[in-house]
Amino acid sequence: MPAAGNRQIRPLVGGIRVEGRRGTDRLAGATLGLVIGADGPLFRFVTAGHAVGNPGDIVGQPELALIAGIVETNLLADGADLAVVSGSVGVPAKVGGVWVDDNATITVKFDKPGLPDIGANVVLQGATSGAVPGKVLHKNADVRDGTTGELARNVVVVDYTHPTTIGDSGAPVLASLQDGTPCYGLHGGFAIIDGKRVGWFTPFANVEW
DSSP: OOOOOSOOOSSEEETSEEEEEETTTEEEEEEOOEEEEEETTEEEEEEOGGGSOSTTOEEESSSTTSEEEEEEEEGGGGTOOOEEEEEOTTOOEEEEEEEEETTEEEEOBOSSOOOOOTTOEEEEEETTTEEEEEEEEEEEEEEEOTTTOOEEEEEEEEEESSOOOTTOTTOEEESOSSTTOBEEEEEEEEEEETTEEEEEEEEGGGOOO
16 A cells, blocks of 8 residues: 655544654654544544654644644653654544555554564555565564664564665554554564564553553
8 A cells, every 4th residue: 555645634543644853953754653542622642752752742744833742651761662642632533543545544453452473464554655564573572773773672573575764663563454453553663683674563562551
């Protein structure tokens, strides 16, 4: 499936571009992982912790100037590359929705999805790369991220059919692109294991938001 790219998309769903701020002047493009809950006009979504700032910092869609929410919690300091964002009142959002094509979304399951088996097929839906299929190599692994050099703990390692790229961080990692499929977690980045470039993701099974 294609990528959502740098477009404004409403309602907010997984697989579309968001932008956060890292530090005082560094902007980071990422992918909205999933809208995880709504109560009337209030909602929350998750994305990659390394792509957004601290609690109180703004997250926009598709860019920072178009405010989509405020960082509520960032678990990066606790070793999990996941941030929870409180959505802005008045911005429409679809709980569990994932963008797969123009005017097409699927609804996924994300409550206690467990971990995929080694050898299982998965697919991420990145805002930059679109749908990237892969196969699970390891689970509950500790890897060093290929971009930042930071240690990512208790992640799932995936051998994707082609490399992901900048802006895919936070992408939902799914069992398939079908309605009702489980969403296992959020794409974090890449690592080099035994000389091979692989991807890794933060599994929902190992975090609490």
